[in-house]
Amino acid sequence: MPDFSRKLTETVRILEESGHVFPADPEAVTQALHHVADDAGQKLIRRAQMIDRDGAVAAALLRAQAVSFWLKAAAALLLFCSGFSATYLLMDSAGLNFFLLLGGILGTNTLMLLLWLVFAVCRIKMPALPLLPTWGQGSSAVEQALIRLYGDEMRQPSLRWRLGALSHALWLSALTGMLSAVLLLLLVRQYTFNWESTLLTDTLSVRLVAALSWLPQHLGLPVPDAQTVLGSRSAGHAANARAWAGLLLGSIAAYGILPRAAAWAVCRLLAKLSPARLPLEQSYYRHILQQWQRQVVDSDDYQEHLPSAAPQIQISQAEKWAVMLETAWDDPHWFRHILGQEWQLQDTADSREKVAALAADLQKQPVQLLIGVRANTVPDRGVLRQIAQLAQAAQGGAVVQLLWTERSSDTAADVRQRLETWQQALNGLQLSWLNPPEISQKLRQAV
Incomplete structure (x- = not known):
């Protein structure tokens, strides 16, 4: 079921239950669809579209979705610019400490990704997101219904995955901004890279860099070898800068962007596997479906009563x-x-x-x-x-x-x-x- 059609049907339900007056009589529309051969969900969607004869509910829903889209786009752009600016400040020096720079770019991202993974694997329930009571005060009945609709959306099983996909998409925007800044500065500036450590020995440092280099090297990027690592301790050399720059770019892509993109894809897939549906178990929908199912009752002992119109309205193909x-x-x-x-x-x-x-x-x-x-x-x-x-x-x-x-x-x-x-x-x-x-x-x- 298309998500927009489901939301339109649910908004019509909320409005009808609150006594809203529509441009088309819901009772007459229900009767007109009595003999339409279609499944229950599609008939309910068509009923909602016919009730919303002037398209006012659909237009309000489209406006709400447009506002949501542009808010997400603005947030993504803001995070891209923030990531770009923060990385620009981190690289505002000719000599760069490689491990400090890499930790500054990927540290928070990696920590938040691991935290999300723990929540996902352990299936920890997310706290309910409250709606501000001041939203919609003095607004129209349709806007109030949309507020209730999106409040109900917060209780859908797929919410955790939809929010997860949004979070990963925003992190990808920030990481893309960081990668863009690194690439731009490496193209127009000459840097030297070094590393310093009180606890790490030369052997451990070589092994650490070799482990970091495994995936970037398979991506075809230049990486520092053991001699380059040892020669860069506490001193940077321009001759080794290209290898360290390749490792920096490869690490951002391999350990930042690729895991986030994979997590985003998983969330999108799981959200599609548990789509939101019409709550047909509610009395509102049960009452409508019962009206459409009266034809199965034995005609010998049942007289159908249609209070809205007689004889039956038929929609022809003419x-x-x-x-x-x-x-x-x-x-x-x-x-x-x-x-x-x-x-x-x-x-x-x-x-x-x-x-x-x-x-x-x-x-x-x-x-x-x-x-x-x-x-x-x-x-x-x-x-x-x-x-x-x-x-x-x-x-x-x-x-x-x-x-x-x-x-x-x-x-x-x-x-x-x-x-x-x-x-x-x-x-x-x-x-x-x-x-x-x-x-x-x-x-x-x-x-």
């Missing part, structure tokens, strides 16, 4: 047209993405002649028609005849979208009674219908 009866609607985009379809708006059918012309066009090709009507008015016989005429001509079927203009004088009882009048009239014509999305949700939440 071309999709939309038309507004009588007069144009205040919102010119009222038809956009209804039931997840791309409807093509036709001229407003504001006269008998236009209705007859549209019906003639519908008979020439298979079209599914979306008919917009004003639910504030009483369903008189003339309007019902026009609806029936267009529905009969639409070879791909017809769906009536009831539209409502909210007025301060309207009470919940008045709205409910007017909608029921329209519903009964359309049921008598055996036509599928959709309630006004916002009004339908508000009335359902008021119960």
Whole structure:
């Protein structure tokens, strides 16, 4: 399941549970997908996309992901520059102590890598990351839902590996900055390398350098031999600088960058092996899935009750047209993405002649028609005849979208009674219908 689709579905769940009013009625969308042949996860994703008819939730989620991306990019750039600057300061001398320089570049990185390895092998649980309570104060409901979503993400099993991959990527940025500084300075400056030690003997020092040189030497880089090591104690020589420089570059690549890159790859792989999933065990998803599974009940002793629409809404494969009866609607985009379809708006059918012309066009090709009507008015016989005429001509079927203009004088009882009048009239014509999305949700939440 694509991660963006999963997050969109989860955000819609959080919003619906908090009583958010969507541009599409979730109950009508659920009913419309009742007979769609697809697995549960894909149907839930499609349902969320249809509910988010205006794309507001998807746009907010994309903005959040974009902010996250640019924050990570800024952090990576900052660490690259920090690594470059710190290395530049370490090499601000013509004579360099090799072991001090190598320890300054790789010391902290190696220690943190070993600490991460201990946490990973011993499976030590990471402490929960708290969300600042001040985030999102006074923001929109969608932004509040995204805060809850990312709070839930902190409890996903794959979090440890996703955070690990991020940490390794940032360390790689710092190491790349260090390697870039070393390479640049070695290209434009003449350095000499030496080493000093009170405890290490010459023999141990030679063995230590030989051990460090094993992998860089196999990478084709020049490394100091035993004579060079002995000759560089407490004194640096320009003739030996190239060998020490090769060992320095090889050590940063072999013992810094390569282990980090391997750890990053392991974290990425383990994160993909334990992907985040939809929590289908939650009552929210169980309720939706139960509605879609009612068809398996024995029809002899079960009468399915669909409170949102009757008869059943069917999405055909025919071309999709939309038309507004009588007069144009205040919102010119009222038809956009209804039931997840791309409807093509036709001229407003504001006269008998236009209705007859549209019906003639519908008979020439298979079209599914979306008919917009004003639910504030009483369903008189003339309007019902026009609806029936267009529905009969639409070879791909017809769906009536009831539209409502909210007025301060309207009470919940008045709205409910007017909608029921329209519903009964359309049921008598055996036509599928959709309630006004916002009004339908508000009335359902008021119960």
